[in-house]
Amino acid sequence: MAGMFIEVTVDAKVADDRDLARKLDEVCPVGIFDSSGETLRIAEENLDECVLCDLCLEVGPKGAVQVRKLYE
Numbered sequence: 704m705a706g707m708f709i710e711v712t713v714d715a716k717v718a719d720d721r722d723l724a725r726k727l728d729e730v731c732p733v734g735i736f737d738s739s740g741e742t743l744r745i746a747e748e749n750l751d752e753c754v755l756c757d758l759c760l761e762v763g764p765k766g767a768v769q770v771r772k773l774y775e
């Protein structure tokens with residue numbers, strides 16, 4: 704099943720910030736952040752494409768975006 708090995712979470716204050724949501728959408732090379740709606744959507748269908756580049760972690764306050772591997 705797609706998206707079962709990576710979990711991406713974004714604090715609500717970042718998800719609701721249009722500029723930060725757009726930045727996340729721009730930096731992620733595999734389209735995991737969708738800023739086209741009113742609030743940021745995590746594109747669950749793309750989660751298994753995450754390359755763990757950590758570019759999203761640079762957007763917003765420290766710890767606001769988290770990418771977790773659910774495997775070793």
Ligand code: SF4
Nearest residue numbers: 731753754756757759
């Ligand atoms: S680590 Fe890279 S590929 Fe994964 S969600 Fe963040 S920006 Fe996208």
